[in-house]
Amino acid sequence: MENFRKHLIEEDTSLKDVLQKLNNLAADAILFVVDSSARLIGSLTDGDVRRGFLKGFTFTDPILKFVEPNPRFLKMGKYSMETLIEYRNKNFKILPVVDDDMRVTTVINFRLTRSLLPVNAVIMAGGRGERLKPLTDTTPKPMLQVGNKPIIRYNLDRLLSFGVNEIWISVRYLGNQIEDHLGSGAELGARIHYIRENDPMGTIGAVSQVEDFPHQYVLVSNSDLLTNLDYEDFFIDFIRNDAALSVVTIPYKVNVPYAVLETVNGHVVSFKEKPSYTYYSNGGIYLVKKEVLKRIPRNTFFNATDLMEQLIKENEKVISYPMYGYWLDIGKPDDYIKAQEDHLHIKF
Numbered sequence: 001m002e003n004f005r006k007h008l009i010e011e012d013t014s015l016k017d018v019l020q021k022l023n024n025l026a027a028d029a030i031l032f033v034v035d036s037s038a039r040l041i042g043s044l045t046d047g048d049v050r051r052g053f054l055k056g057f058t059f060t061d062p063i064l065k066f067v068e069p070n071p072r073f074l075k076m077g078k079y080s081m082e083t084l085i086e087y088r089n090k091n092f093k094i095l096p097v098v099d100d101d102m103r104v105t106t107v108i109n110f111r112l113t114r115s116l117l118p119v120n121a122v123i124m125a126g127g128r129g130e131r132l133k134p135l136t137d138t139t140p141k142p143m144l145q146v147g148n149k150p151i152i153r154y155n156l157d158r159l160l161s162f163g164v165n166e167i168w169i170s171v172r173y174l175g176n177q178i179e180d181h182l183g184s185g186a187e188l189g190a191r192i193h194y195i196r197e198n199d200p201m202g203t204i205g206a207v208s209q210v211e212d213f214p215h216q217y218v219l220v221s222n223s224d225l226l227t228n229l230d231y232e233d234f235f236i237d238f239i240r241n242d243a244a245l246s247v248v249t250i251p252y253k254v255n256v257p258y259a260v261l262e263t264v265n266g267h268v269v270s271f272k273e274k275p276s277y278t279y280y281s282n283g284g285i286y287l288v289k290k291e292v293l294k295r296i297p298r299n300t301f302f303n304a305t306d307l308m309e310q311l312i313k314e315n316e317k318v319i320s321y322p323m324y325g326y327w328l329d330i331g332k333p334d335d336y337i338k339a340q341e342d343h344l345h346i347k348f
Helices: 015-028 046-054 081-089 151-161 175-182 205-209 231-240 290-295 304-313 333-342
Strands: 008-010 031-034 040-044 094-098 104-109 119-125 166-171 191-196 217-222 225-227 245-255 260-264 267-272 276-289 318-322 327-329
Touching (some): 031 104, 040 046, 040 094, 081 231, 119 205, 151 166, 151 225, 166 205, 175 191, 191 205, 217 290, 231 245, 231 276, 231 318, 245 304, 276 290, 276 304, 276 318
Parallel strands (some): 119 166, 166 191
Antiparallel strands (some): 031 040, 094 104, 260 267
């Protein structure tokens, strides 16, 4: 996400400075006026300034005379996706996001960001990448280049485009290369935290090391995926179904070239002529309620499938989200070659 502070001005700013800032913002020309504690007072656009002049205000008047005092905003953690989508559909291009004290915490620009999901993310990036040797002898798999950037950057950039900007990355094998490349995430508009695995902890075990997540929903993803998954639709489907866990699944169709007979005790009770069956494979991307993560044992090898099995046994709601867009698990050399070709044609 972009540096939102360029959209903020304090209430004692001169009108000349306001106009200069609006000019610098070009197509994104809207400012949010805040007090000394960053609490939202109102908004200012070129149109507000023009209307002020028509009312007789001058350059020497305080900018509060020009301000729109009732701007639209989102309250962090308390807005619904329906509200966000409604604002977006009504062409509200830029909105401030405030906390309970009306302090501006960020600004969402729908020209640059698709959504603002109330979700934290964990990217599992500690694996050895055995099947991609010798490429992974000196480079961790998430840092292998696809086009002009590492695989993990595609994952990060996709999450950021949906407003998911507080992200934990689990690292182990050559993890220093990942940390050196991404750092704190500030240059990307993210806040990146690192989970360091001393020993392999499975596909979700390392999440137990996070003491708490700010949001009530957590997305856990493998780091070796290339996908154009619509995270907003994934989240809305999860909320609509009130699930404990949702897993992205990859439809896999099997065409049987012969008639298939159903038998009971040797008796044919039905048959289907050359049927097709669709199976759903695990896509390695999960969305869970935060409290579900308490079931992960600390400092223990534990896979996401172990968590799913436990939830199913406890009659918790585990759902499938079929992925009909692009998805590629870069696990083998052939997959890596395919990724190099596909990224030229697919928008991630």
